[in-house]
Amino acid sequence: MNRRGYYGGFGGAYIPEILTATFAELTREFDAAKNDPSFWQQYRDILATYSCRPTPITFAENLTEYLKGARIYIKREDLNHTGAHKANNVIGQGLLVKRMGKKRVIAETGAGQHGVATATMAAKFGFDCTIYMGEVDVERQRPNVFWMERLGAEVVPVTDGTRLLKDAINQAFRDWVTNMDTTHYVLGTACGPHPFPEMVTYFQSIIGREARKQLMETEGRLPSRVYACVGGGSNAMGIFSGFFADPVQLVGVEAGGQGLETGRHASRLASSDGSVGIAQGYKTYFLQNADGQMKETHSVAAGLDYVGVSPILAQLKESGRVRFETATDVEVLDALSLTMKKEGLIPALESSHAFVQAFKEAPTLSRNDIILINQSGRGDKDIFTIADAFSDPSWKKFISKKATKYHA
Numbered sequence: 001m002n003r004r005g006y007y008g009g010f011g012g013a014y015i016p017e018i019l020t021a022t023f024a025e026l027t028r029e030f031d032a033a034k035n036d037p038s039f040w041q042q043y044r045d046i047l048a049t050y051s052c053r054p055t056p057i058t059f060a061e062n063l064t065e066y067l068k069g070a071r072i073y074i075k076r077e078d079l080n081h082t083g084a085h086k087a088n089n090v091i092g093q094g095l096l097v098k099r100m101g102k103k104r105v106i107a108e109t110g111a112g113q114h115g116v117a118t119a120t121m122a123a124k125f126g127f128d129c130t131i132y133m134g135e136v137d138v139e140r141q142r143p144n145v146f147w148m149e150r151l152g153a154e155v156v157p158v159t160d161g162t163r164l165l166k167d168a169i170n171q172a173f174r175d176w177v178t179n180m181d182t183t184h185y186v187l188g189t190a191c192g193p194h195p196f197p198e199m200v201t202y203f204q205s206i207i208g209r210e211a212r213k214q215l216m217e218t219e220g221r222l223p224s225r226v227y228a229c230v231g232g233g234s235n236a237m238g239i240f241s242g243f244f245a246d247p248v249q250l251v252g253v254e255a256g257g258q259g260l261e262t263g264r265h266a267s268r269l270a271s272s273d274g275s276v277g278i279a280q281g282y283k284t285y286f287l288q289n290a291d292g293q294m295k296e297t298h299s300v301a302a303g304l305d306y307v308g309v310s311p312i313l314a315q316l317k318e319s320g321r322v323r324f325e326t327a328t329d330v331e332v333l334d335a336l337s338l339t340m341k342k343e344g345l346i347p348a349l350e351s352s353h354a355f356v357q358a359f360k361e362a363p364t365l366s367r368n369d370i371i372l373i374n375q376s377g378r379g380d381k382d383i384f385t386i387a388d389a390f391s392d393p394s395w396k397k398f399i400s401k402k403a404t405k406y407h408a
C-alpha cells in the first residue's frame with residue numbers, strides 16, 4: 001500500500017477493493033484543491049458569511065483572576081453555525097463534493113451533531129442527504145433527528161447489531177460501495193481511512209491558524225499551553241496544528257467518564273486500556289478486548305464517546321509531542337458550572353473536558369504565561385443532557401408536564 005496516509009505505524013486505508021478508485025478520486029481532488037490558492041480563499045469566504053469566521057478569541061478575565069495563574073484565552077468555535085467546529089469540516093468537504101460533480105452526500109452520526117451539520121451543508125449546497133444512525137441513537141437523540149429531517153435529510157435508523165454508531169458506520173460504507181459514482185461519504189472527524197484524517201485536519205486547521213494570529217495580535221506572543229478535548233480528534237488537530245512548529249505544550253483531554261478505574265470511560269490514549277488495532281478502515285488505538293471486539297465506551301459528552309481516535313494523534317502521543325489527560329464526568333460538570341458563572345460562557349460538555357485540565361494547570365503557571373482553550377462547541381444545545389446531568393428538579397417537572405400534555 002501507498003505509504004502516504006501513514007503516521008508512524010498508524011493510519012492507512014484498509015478499504016474494500018471496490019472503493020479503491022473512489023478513494024483515489026477523493027485524494028486527487030483534495031490534493032488539487034489544496035494546491036489551488038483560490039480554494040482556501042473560497043473556503044474562508046463561505047465560512048465568513050455563513051459560519052461567523054474568523055471566530056474570536058476571548059480573554060477570560062474573571063477565570064484568570066479567580067485561578068490566580070496563567071492568562072486564560074478561549075477560542076470560540078461555539079460561535080460557528082450549528083454550534084461547533086463541525087461546520088468547518090462539512091463545509092470544506094461540501095466544496096470538494098461540488099468540485100467532484102457529485103450530487104449526494106451520506107454520513108453516519110452517533111449523537112446526531114455531525115448529522116445536523118451535514119444536513120445543513122447539504123441544504124446549503126443543494127445535495128441529497130442520507131444520514132445513518134443506530135436505532136438506539138435515533139430514539140435517544142430525537143431533537144437532532146428532528147432537525148436533520150426538517151433540514152431535508154433522510155434519517156435511516158440502523159437495526160443491525162447493537163444498533164449503535166459502529167453499525168451505522170458499516171451501513172454507510174455499504175451505501176457508499178453501492179452508490180460511489182454519485183455519492184460522497186462525509187466523515188465527521190480526523191479518523192477513518194486515508195485521506196480523511198489528513199483532509200479533516202486540513203479543514204479544521206483554520207482554528208489553529210486563526211488562533212495563533214489572534215494571540216500574536218492581542219498579546220504579541222505565543223501561549224505556553226493549548227488545551228483541546230479529544231473525541232475522534234478533529235478539533236484538537238485543528239487547534240494544535242497552528243502550533244506544531246512552536247515551543248508550545250499541546251494537551252489533549254479524553255473522556256474519563258466515571259473514572260479510569262471503573263472501566264467506564266472513553267480514554268484510548270491517556271489510559272492504559274487502549275491497544276493498537278485495525279478497524280473501520282484504519283489503524284490506531286482502540287478500546288477493544290483481547291480478540292479485537294470493540295468495548296462499550298462511556299462519557300457524559302456524547303461527542304467524546306468513541307472507541308477509536310485519530311491516527312495522527314496516536315503518533316503524536318508516541319512521539320511525545322502531545323500530552324494526553326482525562327477528565328471525569330463529575331469534573332466536567334464542575335468546570336462547566338464555573339465557566340458559566342465566571343464568564344457567562346456555556347461550553348459544550350465535550351469542550352468542558354479541555355477546561356477541566358486547563359483549570360488544574362493554570363494556577364501552577366505565572367501571570368506571564370498564556371494558555372489557550374478550544375471551546376469546540378456550545379452547550380446550550382445540550383440542554384437535555386446538561387439539565388439531566390445537573391439533576392435539575394424544575395427541569396424534570398417541566399419535562400413530565402410536557403409529556404402529560406402529549407398523553408392527554
Ligand SMILES: *Cc1c(COP(=O)(O)O)cnc(C)c1O
Nearest residue numbers: 189231232233234235303350377
Ligand atoms: C463532535 C464534537 C467533539 C468531538 O469531536 P472531535 O473530532 O474530537 O473534535 C468535540 N466537541 C464538540 C462540541 C463536538 O460537537
